[in-house]
Amino acid sequence: MSDTSAIVILIAAIFTNNILLGNFLGMCSFIACSSQVGTALGLGTAVTFVMTMTTMINFAVHYFVLVPLQLGHLQFIVFIAVIAAFVQLVEMIVERFSPKLYFSLGIFLPLITVNCAILGASILAITREYGFIQTVSFGFGSGLGWLVAIVLMAGLQQKMNYSDIPKPFRGVSVAMIITCVMAMAFLGFGGMVSL
């Protein structure tokens, strides 16, 4: 079991080991949904919530069901099923109790099932042998880190609309190069905490 303190894991997950800029997880929706700051914020919030909850549930499923039954090799399929079921459940609950939230968040929820950051965070928490508190702070921190990255990106993308970019670089290509600069900036946080 790893003995890093939960606070360090939280800060590392947001800044130094940002799940998007350091581990490249959740790139697809990062590229697809980063044209508006508002949209990015909605998606980021949804991801943070789902990620915190699913890392917790998957932690419990792994240590209380899969390990005692020696079914470790079914980890992936069980985790993705848990995530899909959880997202579906949240969607139904939100739709029932808060239609307003459903309309602002609703369209993002199905997208989240196939967001690899969610599955990635669950698997990383297991491979790094985090305890329960550490897993929760890792899930929450990773979600926040993803939120920060996509909101920053959306802000930059809005500016990019007014710039004159060489034709072959337009679209995803320049988005990648901006991300490269962002990742370099985040490298600057490197010395802040050490895992």
Next chain:
Amino acid sequence: MADNNCMTCGGSQGLCGGKGMVTLKEGVWTNNPLAIQVLGICSALAVTNKLSNSLVMGAALLFVCVGSNLFVSLLRNYIPHRIRMIAEVAIIATFVILFDQFLKAYYWEMSKQLGPYVALIITNCIVMGRAEAFALQNPPIVSIVDGVANGIGYGVALAIIGFARELFGAGQVDCFGLSISVGNWYTPNLLMIMAPGAFFVFGVLIAVFNLFKGDDAEEDKK
């Protein structure tokens, strides 16, 4: 790996004639999953710090894509439309687990290096996209060709990124016994192996693809 690919596409040409070739060309070049459609980039960026990792990842995707396309296509008339997503994910996850167990059994070092990214093929949009967009509408053999084409297209793009990053990041490329070196005059740029290098090389790769493909695409539209 190369021999297998040639045999597969040679065989399929005979079996399904023109459509096989068109599908193959689309997957590898005109509709390259990585550089043109920009799908499944998480793994593409994460594992490409070395050429050997990129090649193994390409092989993994090829295997999963062919397997899932074949089975989704075989079952396409039996899967109820409403639950097709879950069925597809289950099929894909099965093949990913197979490959992961194989790596763990025979190439433990490689499995350690690739880490969770093999598992993340499950949520890789390429595999899911091909199952959804192609295998659900087409007979098994063409679907296999489509899987092979997309696997190769992905693998080639991955190999290019991996080669560039290892060459500029480490100063030399070591891949399964082969070794290419830039020479002593070059100071390795560690940034290329770290995260920013991945974004940069990938951005440039897309731009190059756009540059060469730009004219084709516009002609197609006309």
